[in-house]
Amino acid sequence: MSVPLPALCEGCRCTAARAPVETVPGNGPAAAILAHGQPGDPGALQPELEALAAQVQALLPGWRIHGATLACRRSLAALHGVGLVYPHFMADGWFVRSETPRRLALAGVEGVRLTAPLGLDPGLPALGAAVARETAAAAGIDPATATLVVVGHGSGKSRAPARAARAFAEALAPAAGFAAVTVGFIEEPPFLADVLPEGPAVCLPFFATGGEHVTADIPQGWRGQGPIAPPIGTTAGVAALIAATLRAAMAEEAPQD
The missing domain is CATH 3.40.50.1400 (Rossmann fold)
Structure with missing residues (x-):
């Protein structure tokens, strides 16, 4: 099912042109790295998240990794179809436990599992x-x-x-x-x-x-x-930490013999 992305905000510097995950060909796991972002400038950090997502995807052949921020509704809407969300946050506080699920639900992104945050x-x-x-x-x-x-x-x-x-x-x-x-x-x-x-x-x-x-x-x-x-x-090395967390989370979901 095709899920159209919201229009770019006026003056947005967002470079996330990816289609929603469920429309992207491929049968591998789909995950997202989700950060807070800057509410006053929603697209400002999106290129940084997209670059990090590309680094992680290079470490996880066959996966589809997206980068998104809570501030950018377009990047959130592109997460339809992801199974795992990695909170690129430094604490397991209100933003991870409450606001992230709420924002994902508002964007129509359901059925995802959050890993432990970076911090x-x-x-x-x-x-x-x-x-x-x-x-x-x-x-x-x-x-x-x-x-x-x-x-x-x-x-x-x-x-x-x-x-x-x-x-x-x-x-x-x-x-x-x-x-x-x-x-x-x-x-x-x-x-x-x-x-x-x-x-x-x-x-x-x-x-x-x-x-x-x-x-x-x-x-x-x-x-x-x-x-x-x-x-x-x-910093260099963070992509490997994220990849390891996502790999371990997916292994937990695998059926046990």
Whole structure:
């Protein structure tokens, strides 16, 4: 059955021209990587999600992987026919548990199963430690003499975002090799602007995409105290984590002899 996509929003930079999954030829599993996006600019992050989806699909021959955001109704409407949705979020909070199912239902996307989100992936701390060390090395900083500041979103309403960021920071600390590891937040204390490490420092954004918090709020709060690593959700290695999660989720659905 053909399901037409909504028209592009005026001025949209969306590059997601794919048809709904159920209209795409192929018998392999269909899945989607779903991020929050930017409500004020729905198409801004869609190219980033599409590129990530292509990387994951290259690791899963025979699969069909789509990228979508909650902010882009066109990308959501293209998910008809997916069986699995990977939440490209950093916490298992309200957006994953409540808002994602609601938005999918409004788009007419039903019968999907959500995996655990990126921020809870047990392989993410090791990846974060490597990214932090690489960022320090590129700036000529010895991690053994520096502070690593993990900056998360935080929230005034839910403990889930801060809890996930703190767990990530605690888990990566032994492998990262920094003299100290601490956390700061955008929307709750301790605010990033109030985190003032002594000596060399590196900032590691615990964010899934390169949205406005990463491009504007973090540089403003960090105030040039040291290099800022790319948001962990955009780094090399994330595609492999997502592919492994989707593969494992599909294996759970396979009939057992």
